[in-house]
Amino acid sequence: MTAPAQTAPGRDPGLRGRRTPLLVLVGVAVVAFGVSAAICYGTGFGNWVLVLVMGLILYLVGSFFAINRYEGRRAARDRTWGALIHSAFVLALLPLVSVVWTLISKGTERLDLNFFSTSMNNIGARDPDGGAVHAIIGTLEQVAIAAAITVPLGVLAAVYIVEYGRGRFTLAIRFFVDVMTGIPSIVAGLFVLAFWVLIVTPWFNNGQPAFSGFAAALALSVLMLPTIVRSTEEMLRLVPAPLREGAYALGVPKWKTIVRVVIPTALPGIITGIMLSIARAAGETAPVLLVAGGSDAVNINPFENNQTSLSLFVFQQAGDASRFAPARAWTAALTLVALVLILTIAAKLLAGRNRLRR
Amino acid sequence: MAKRVEATGVTAYYGSFKAIDSINLRVEPKTVTALIGPSGCGKSTFLRAVNRLHEVLPGARVEGSLTVDDENIYDKDVDVTAVRRMIGMVFQRPNPFPTMSIFDNVVAGLKLNGVRRKSVLQDAAEKALRSANLWDEVKDRLGKPGAGLSGGQQQRLCIARTIAVEPQVVLMDEPCSALDPISTLAIEELMFQLKDLYTIIIVTHNMQQAARVSDRTAFFSIEKTGDPGRLIEYDNTQKIFNNPSEQKTEDYITGRFG
Amino acid sequence: MVLVIIVAITAFLVAEAVPALQADDANFLTETEWFPNQTPPEFGIAALAWGTLVTSVIALVVAVPVALGIALYLSHYAPRRIATTFGFVIDLLAAVPSVVFGLWGFTVFIEPVRSFSVWLNKYFGWIPLFGGDGPFGRSFMLGGLVLAIMVLPIITALSREVFRQTPTANEEAALSLGATRWEMIRTAVLPYGRPGVIASVMLGLGRALGETIALALTLGFINEITVNIIQNGGNSIAANIANGFGEAGEIGRGALIASGLVLFAITLVVNMAARAIIYRRREFTESAA
Numbered sequence: 001m002t003a004p005a006q007t008a009p010g011r012d013p014g015l016r017g018r019r020t021p022l023l024v025l026v027g028v029a030v031v032a033f034g035v036s037a038a039i040c041y042g043t044g045f046g047n048w049v050l051v052l053v054m055g056l057i058l059y060l061v062g063s064f065f066a067i068n069r070y071e072g073r074r075a076a077r078d079r080t081w082g083a084l085i086h087s088a089f090v091l092a093l094l095p096l097v098s099v100v101w102t103l104i105s106k107g108t109e110r111l112d113l114n115f116f117s118t119s120m121n122n123i124g125a126r127d128p129d130g131g132a133v134h135a136i137i138g139t140l141e142q143v144a145i146a147a148a149i150t151v152p153l154g155v156l157a158a159v160y161i162v163e164y165g166r167g168r169f170t171l172a173i174r175f176f177v178d179v180m181t182g183i184p185s186i187v188a189g190l191f192v193l194a195f196w197v198l199i200v201t202p203w204f205n206n207g208q209p210a211f212s213g214f215a216a217a218l219a220l221s222v223l224m225l226p227t228i229v230r231s232t233e234e235m236l237r238l239v240p241a242p243l244r245e246g247a248y249a250l251g252v253p254k255w256k257t258i259v260r261v262v263i264p265t266a267l268p269g270i271i272t273g274i275m276l277s278i279a280r281a282a283g284e285t286a287p288v289l290l291v292a293g294g295s296d297a298v299n300i301n302p303f304e305n306n307q308t309s310l311s312l313f314v315f316q317q318a319g320d321a322s323r324f325a326p327a328r329a330w331t332a333a334l335t336l337v338a339l340v341l342i343l344t345i346a347a348k349l350l351a352g353r354n355r356l357r358r
Numbered sequence: 359m360a361k362r363v364e365a366t367g368v369t370a371y372y373g374s375f376k377a378i379d380s381i382n383l384r385v386e387p388k389t390v391t392a393l394i395g396p397s398g399c400g401k402s403t404f405l406r407a408v409n410r411l412h413e414v415l416p417g418a419r420v421e422g423s424l425t426v427d428d429e430n431i432y433d434k435d436v437d438v439t440a441v442r443r444m445i446g447m448v449f450q451r452p453n454p455f456p457t458m459s460i461f462d463n464v465v466a467g468l469k470l471n472g473v474r475r476k477s478v479l480q481d482a483a484e485k486a487l488r489s490a491n492l493w494d495e496v497k498d499r500l501g502k503p504g505a506g507l508s509g510g511q512q513q514r515l516c517i518a519r520t521i522a523v524e525p526q527v528v529l530m531d532e533p534c535s536a537l538d539p540i541s542t543l544a545i546e547e548l549m550f551q552l553k554d555l556y557t558i559i560i561v562t563h564n565m566q567q568a569a570r571v572s573d574r575t576a577f578f579s580i581e582k583t584g585d586p587g588r589l590i591e592y593d594n595t596q597k598i599f600n601n602p603s604e605q606k607t608e609d610y611i612t613g614r615f616g
Numbered sequence: 617m618v619l620v621i622i623v624a625i626t627a628f629l630v631a632e633a634v635p636a637l638q639a640d641d642a643n644f645l646t647e648t649e650w651f652p653n654q655t656p657p658e659f660g661i662a663a664l665a666w667g668t669l670v671t672s673v674i675a676l677v678v679a680v681p682v683a684l685g686i687a688l689y690l691s692h693y694a695p696r697r698i699a700t701t702f703g704f705v706i707d708l709l710a711a712v713p714s715v716v717f718g719l720w721g722f723t724v725f726i727e728p729v730r731s732f733s734v735w736l737n738k739y740f741g742w743i744p745l746f747g748g749d750g751p752f753g754r755s756f757m758l759g760g761l762v763l764a765i766m767v768l769p770i771i772t773a774l775s776r777e778v779f780r781q782t783p784t785a786n787e788e789a790a791l792s793l794g795a796t797r798w799e800m801i802r803t804a805v806l807p808y809g810r811p812g813v814i815a816s817v818m819l820g821l822g823r824a825l826g827e828t829i830a831l832a833l834t835l836g837f838i839n840e841i842t843v844n845i846i847q848n849g850g851n852s853i854a855a856n857i858a859n860g861f862g863e864a865g866e867i868g869r870g871a872l873i874a875s876g877l878v879l880f881a882i883t884l885v886v887n888m889a890a891r892a893i894i895y896r897r898r899e900f901t902e903s904a905a
Contacts, residue, residue, distance in 0.1 A: 016435050049728075050735075073472070074439070078796035085693060088685025095765050096709060099720045175891060176622060182819060183880070184826020186854045190876040191625040194632040198869075222625075237629075276711075281711025286828040286858055311715045311829075315858075318719050318833055326723060333716045344711045348704065353884035395900060416696050443794030453785035457807035466803055467793035523793055558845070 028066050032058035033169035056087065107334025119312075125322040132332045134298040139212055139339075141284050141302045144291070145217035146224055152276055153164040154228030155263075161229070162236040163258055174233070180226035185219075190286030192219040197291050205288045211293035213302030224277045231273025236283035237267040267349055269286040275347035279340045285311040289331055313314035339346065359389035360557040361444075361526040363408060363512045367422035369586075370403050370412055377403045380422065380585035383576060390549055390558045392568035392595065395578035396610065400587025401561045404578070405529050408559065409445035410438050420499065426527065446520035447529040451536045452512030455517070461500040463515055467523035482522055490518035491548055498596070510541025517548065522555070528552065530560040546571050559616035565611065569599050619624040629877045636870025644874065645745040650839050650856065652864065652871035661878055663839040668879070669758070671831060674845065675767055680817055682704050682764075690772075693780040693798040693800060703776065708751035718833035720755070721762035729758045732772035735848035740851025748847040754836035756845040759852070762830050774819065777810030779805055789844035811893050822883050830855035832905070853879045 008160055033055035040051045060080055068076035115131040123130035161170055192215055201210040239262050247257040263270070288294075293306035294316060308316075317329035363385040371379045378400035385391045393401040402457060406412040407420045423430045431441045445587070449482045454463045464483040465473070473479060487493040492514040496507070504515055513533060520528060530549075534542040549558060549571050562568050568575055576592040602608045637644055639657050647660020686706075690699045730819045733752035740746045790800040831852050837859065838849035857872045864872055 016433070016437065016440075019435065047881060064783055071437075073798065074470075078798040081798040081801075082693065085685045085689045088682045089689045089694075092682050092686055092768060095725070098724060099717065099765075102720055102724050103716065120561075124680055130634075136776075138658060160900070172894075175895065178891045178894075179884065179887045180622065182822040182826075182890070184828065184883055186826065186857055187876055187880045188830040190857070190873055191527075191628060194628040194873055198632060199628070203790070234881075283715070284855070285713070285715045287698070289858055290861060311713055315713045315833070316721060318715075318722070329719055333719055333882070336630055336713055338713055338714055340713060341708060344708055348707070399679060408736045411791060414788070440791050441794075441795050445787075447792035448791065449785055451785060452784065453791070455786055455804060455807070456783075457810075466790070469796075470790075470795050470799050470803065482855060517668045519789075519793070597816060 015332070017210070020067050024066050024070070028062040029059050030054075031340045032036050032056075032062050058085065068208055079256060090103075101232070103158055103330065103337060105329035106327065108331075109353045110331040111334065115328070115331055118298075120297065121299045123296070125320075125338055128324045130324070130328060132293055132310065132313050132328070132335065134295065135308050135332065136335070137300060138288075138292070138295075139282055139301075139309040139311070139336075140308040141300075142213050142217045142220060142288065142307070144276055145302060146213060146220035146281055147274070147278055149217065149221045150224045150277075153223050154274075155270065157225075157229045157230050158232035158236055159258060159263075161233055163254070175320055181230060183223070183226075185284045186286040186290070188222040188288035189219045191289050192216075192287065193221060210304070211291060211297070211302060211306050212308035213292050215291035216288045216307065217302065219291055220281040220284060223284065223287070224281050227277040227280065231276070232266075232270045233284060235269030235273065236262060239265050272347045272351040275343050279343035282343070283311055283340050285309075285315050288312045289315065310339070318322070359425040359556065362561070363527055363557060364425045365404075365408075365422065366408055366425070367426055368398070368404065369421045370407050370444075371386050371417075371419050371421075372415065373417040375522045376579075376586040378407075379588055380526060381589050383589060385557060385559060387557050388553055388555070389573040390560060390571050391554050392572035392575045393559065393561045393578060394563075394568050394588070395566060396580070396608075397563075398576040398583065398587070401576075401578045402531055403587070404455075404576070405531055405559060405561050408527070408529055409442050409447055410588075411442070412555075427602075438504060443467070443523055444525055445529060446523065446525035448516050448520055448530065448533045448614075449514070450541040452509055452516050454512050454515050456503070456505045456507050459501045459505060460496050460507070462516050463504040464522050466519060471523065480566075483518075486518040486522035487515075488551070489521055490514045491544065492518055508541070510537050510544055513537060513541065513545060514548065517545070520565075521552070525556065527557045527559070528557065530558065532561050532563060535563060542567070550561045565599075567605060569595060577602075577610065579610065581604055622724055624632070625721050625880070626877075629722055629873055629880065633870050633874035634868050640871070648841055649837055650851075650860070650871070652868040653658050657871070661853065661875050663841050664851055664856050664875060665878065666841045667835065667850045668754050668825055668854070668882075669852070670845065670902050671760040671763055671835075671852055672821060674750055674756060675824045676762035676817065678761060678764040679768045679820065680769060683820075684766075684775055684813065686772045687779055688801065689774050690807075690892060692790050692805065692847040705712045705772075706769045706772050706776075707788050710773055714766060714827060714830045715833075717766050718830035721758060721830060721834045725762065726753050726758055729753060729755075729761060733757060736846055744843050745845050747815040751848050752846050754834060754848045754850075756835070756850040759831045759834045759850060760845070762834050763824045766827065766830060770823060771816050771820040773814045774816030775809065778809040778816065781812075782808045811896070815893040816889045816895070818886055822886045822890065825886065826854055826879060826883050828858050831855035854896055 034050065036055035036058055037051045040047065040054065060083055064076050064080045065084070067079050109300060114129055116133055116136070118131035119134035120130045163172060165173070195211045196218055197211060198216050202208060243261055243265065244257055247261045252260070288309045289312055292308065292312070294308045294312055295306040299305050299307050314329050314332045314336065317325045317332065365381050365383045368378065368381040369376065381404055393405065395401050403412060408424060409540055412420055420432065424432055426444065445473070445480050455466060456468065464486050465479045468479060468482055484493060492511060495511060497600065504512065507515060534545055536543070546567065552558060560572065572595045574593065575595045575598040577586050577590045577598065580587050580591045591598065591602060591607045593603070597609060599611060602611060622752045628847055636652065640659060641656035642649070642658040644658050644660050645656060646662050648663035650659045650664070651657065694702070730753040733755065736746040737748065737752065786804040786808065787800055791802045795803060832855040835852065835855055836848035837851050837852040839851050840849065842849065853875050857876055860868065860872060
């Protein structure tokens with residue numbers, strides 16, 4: 001270490017770095033956007049969008065060289081990557097803002113009492129009215145039935161995995177539960193179609209396949225089950241071991257400990273997971289399309305005849321040729337998003353209150 | 359190589375909480391200075407202020423001046439990366455980059471500084487590993503992951519990584535607290551060798567260690583929880599441990615302090 | 617139990633699909649047309665699978681760099697308040713139903729995409745991707761871009777978590793060596809997060825492959841294998857099921873179920889690969905801790 005200190009080969013920068021003057025960067029920006037505008041408008045190559053995009057690219061390249069000249073390569077790289085990361089953020093905001101804005105501006109057009117009190121029964125292509133009450137009923141019923149099926153099953157499965165399961169078998173179950181969460185909703189719909197609608201229902205429907213809201217609920221259950229198992233499992237794992245051991249030490253049997261101590265402690269977290277999966281199921285369209293069949297009239301009975309749902313209503317109105325259909329589609333979409341977001345936000349707030357934390 | 363560090367009125371905040379208050383401290387080149395004191399007294403905060411690492415935490419800031427050979431590292435036009443290159447740091451827990459080999463860990467800093475030539479990197483790696491007393495143990499497995507070494511070896515690897523960029527000052531934040539006694543001894547011996555080349559500032563909870571390795575010792579303390587840490591006494595290590603001027607220091611040294 | 621469900625899904629799907637496949641007059645894997653209701657039925661999955669692939673690839677090519685950029689912004693650049701607020705917004709966006717994105721795609725987003733397609737065609741028409749002579753709009757590009765917007769929140773949310781878990785000790789070590797912020801990200805954050813990022817991209821891919829309704833609303837429904845991504849046309853396995861189901865007879869249903877089976881197999885493989893990466897990574901980080 002007697003060799004002369006060499007902090008960086010070729011140059012000893014000292015502590016004080018040169019800063020790129022702001023004026024230089026402003027200059028680079030002006031030139032970049034100027035050149036871009038000149039090319040686009042001068043040759044008719046493109047419109048203002050291209051001016052912005054090309055200007056940004058030119059600015060990034062130009063500022064890289066400017067900073068490189070004043071502060072060196074490392075600073076230039078650092079600042080250019082930083083700028084790219086910031087632009088990614090802004091770029092992503094554009095379509096998302098557009099979605100929200102359209103949803104609100106177009107969705108409020110038909111946001112009236114009529115929309116929530118009538119169905120599409122006897123509504124022709126030239127009728128401006130028509131509503132989604134049948135779809136709202138369908139969504140609520142299907143989701144409620146699906147929740148009634150999956151919540152006990154999912155919670156029990158999670159309790160089994162956490163409290164009783166061990167070894168490779170449990171690991172394999174967890175792995176497949178995770179894999180199941182990624183199953184496309186349309187495949188779940190096809191499954192219920194193949195199993196329930198085409199094979200089971202013909203037995204008590206004179207040999208004809210029967211579409212129903214209940215079938216849709218079954219399909220939603222297939223989608224909800226893995227997410228509920230997974231989130232419940234994670235919450236149960238967070239229950240501190242001393243709490244359990246304390247109960248065992250008092251001579252409380254294991255099942256009683258689980259019911260009286262473990263589950264109540266994890267309850268807020270479990271409910272959060274359930275609400276999130278319900279929110280996700282409420283937005284699913286494909287399975288309902290396949291097994292509930294869709295309907296224009298109110299059908300309160302989920303076990304007989306076709307039903308529709310809000311998401312399916314949006315899909316069908318979107319494909320409808322009537323000039324009044326788009327407004328109905330957007331209002332239904334707004335209603336659906338409101339429902340889903342309320343559930344999601346409530347779930348997140350509940351999670352924020354949760355005392356069990358990782 | 360080694361430079362003098364001088365703190366004048368260094369005050370550090372976490373948000374609105376004042377962690378240390380007006381620390382004045384002068385560290386001579388080629389010495390080992392130990393910072394001791396009870397938990398939460400701000401010695402680690404002070405250490406992190408010396409290489410401007412304190413300010414990377416959200417809401418954290420530093421006031422006052424900290425000069426290295428009469429250059430204030432908190433001046434506006436100072437390049438933070440240059441400061442940190444000049445003032446290296448070794449952390450409490452060994453923290454080699456988990457995805458890198460031993461060799462890549464040692465030369466990580468050099469690569470950042472634009473050194474690409476394989477031969478230069480190899481020489482630098484060997485020199486740094488030899489200085490860290492690790493060369494003989496790892497020379498046959500430089501391509502293996504750094505995370506596969508024992509805790510003490512990992513810490514020496516981190517020291518090698520720090521000195522490979524040839525800093526002026528080396529900061530050590532309780533470098534032995536996660537190590538067993540034998541590894542601790544190896545690192546203490548290493549410090550004796552390194553002080554010929556570097557200015558070393560070490561935070562330690564272990565007073566025997568402070569007494570063994572340091573030339574000068576600074577005692578930090580707090581009145582009560584929530585108060586900022588202050589420098590109580592700063593003197594030759596011999597003096598601090600045998601005949602401290604302050605009652606608080608004596609209480610702490612002799613174990614009468616909580 | 618879950619295994620039983622997976623096996624059951626496969627078994628019932630196969631049972632329903634076999635009669636249709638037997639009736640198929642063409643090769644199911646190589647045929648591009650989809651006419652299961654004519655006699656004799658002729659249908660194949662080639663063009664549909666191609667469409668699924670192309671839209672997913674477009675979605676990932678567009679979404680992955682942007683999503684990683686946002687994830688890094690949220691984990692290492694943004695002030696804490698912005699990071700938590702937008703982190704929350706991203707989570708909410710991941711919950712917005714796909715039918716809403718589809719509706720937006722084919723009523724609003726189609727306009728800029730159409731102008732962009734015309735522009736691409738005018739200046740870059742010599743590249744096969746952007747060739748053809750219209751009409752433009754309801755194309756692979758529209759479908760792929762809508763998918764990109766949909767998978768963006770998923771990939772962002774997952775990789776942001778991964779980046780955030782980078783040990784502070786490693787980040788500080790990099791900074792102490794004199795790294796700039798970007799260099800710190802390259803030495804400490806990206807290598808550490810790589811397996812997690814790969815897994816999140818594959819989960820995004822799984823979602824894109826299986827997406828039904830958004831594509832059913834944005835593609836042009838022409839069964840052909842083409843590299844042209846801007847002309848009206850394109851179809852995908854899932855979208856074909858949603859759109860073709862209404863008019864499908866018995867053979868048609870079986871044919872759709874057979875195509876769903878293929879989709880199921882593909883997504884299963886992708887998801888299993890992603891999960892395997894995550895599980896290995898978990899073991900790795902737990903043993904290192």
